[in-house]
Amino acid sequence: xxxxxxxxxxxxxxxxxxxxxxxxxxxxxxxxxxxxxxxxxxxxxxxxxxxxxxxxxxxxxxxxxxxxxxxxxxxxxxxxxxxxxxxxxxxxxxxxxxxxxxxxxxxxxxxxxxxxxxxxxxxxxxxxxxxxxxxxxxxxxxxxxxxxxxxxxxxxxxxxxxxxxxxxxxxxxxxxxxxxxxxxxxxxxxxxxxxxxxxxxxxxxxxxxxxxxxxxxxxxxxxxxxxxx
Numbered sequence: 001x002x003x004x005x006x007x008x009x010x011x012x013x014x015x016x017x018x019x020x021x022x023x024x025x026x027x028x029x030x031x032x033x034x035x036x037x038x039x040x041x042x043x044x045x046x047x048x049x050x051x052x053x054x055x056x057x058x059x060x061x062x063x064x065x066x067x068x069x070x071x072x073x074x075x076x077x078x079x080x081x082x083x084x085x086x087x088x089x090x091x092x093x094x095x096x097x098x099x100x101x102x103x104x105x106x107x108x109x110x111x112x113x114x115x116x117x118x119x120x121x122x123x124x125x126x127x128x129x130x131x132x133x134x135x136x137x138x139x140x141x142x143x144x145x146x147x148x149x150x151x152x153x154x155x156x157x158x159x160x161x162x163x164x165x166x167x168x169x170x171x172x173x174x175x176x177x178x179x180x181x182x183x184x185x186x187x188x189x190x191x192x193x194x195x196x197x198x199x200x201x202x203x204x205x206x207x208x209x210x211x212x213x214x215x216x217x218x219x220x221x222x223x224x225x226x227x228x229x
Contacts, residue, residue: 004118005029007048009039009065010080011057015103019052022107023114036060043069050118052110053097055081070096074145074158076117080105096157120186133168135227138207138216140168149207159184160203163196167217167227176224200225 006023010016011034020030031046033039036057043051051069055062066077078099098117101110132141139148147154147164156164162184167175175183177193185195204211218228 003027003029004049005031005046006114007031007033007039007042007046007051009033009036009042009051009057009062010054011035012054019107019110022111026111028114036062036065039065040068043073043075048075050076050078050114050121052078052080052114055079066096070157071155074161076121076158078110078113078117096159098158116186135168135171135216137209140164147207154206156203156206159199160206163199163203164207167225171227174220174223174226180224196225 006028008016008019008030010019010032013034016032016034020032023030031042031048033042036059039051039053039057040060042048053062053066057065060068062079062081066079069075069077076098077096078101079097080101080103082103098120099113101113132139132143134140137150139151140146141148142165145161147156147161163180166180166183177196180196181193184199200217201211204214204217208214208216216227218226220226
């Protein structure tokens, strides 16, 4: 199995080089970009397996870069920041990051998170149903990793897609927030039920005819969510 390729987008050279050194010791291939523009270029040309992305970057910042990447790629992204505010977590996750680590961080913990995100990405790819599902105006082609509403393509973030996939696999079954946290986010400790609600809201805005009166993703009050007919 080839070594996972990690792209580090970090403008603080000591942090980038120190992290790269430790990742290489773990058998990973590492490339570094010191700003958002170079990070975007390398993300496209080097085809990394995972991106470690600093939130505060010169030029294109981490949030904007994450949005740009999510328009054309499902590559796993772990965001780094010196901040510790709840709003930064929410912003990072809602633009499509898979995980979130606050500086200063423990290198062994970050490596563990990298491996966990890579495992989830690999499992998601292996377990993808080889079928196409149509429910009313919504069609999900799992082979093509494509979602359409009334025949028009809809761009979902990786977490939105994973959430939709889990809900469809359990169609008609009520899934609690804890179940969704476990199946979509892997039970990460820093994630709470509000993250599920935020992603459900974003997903409804993209796939429901009337997001304020959803017919596909139904809320079961006090329990969780169910994908209906």
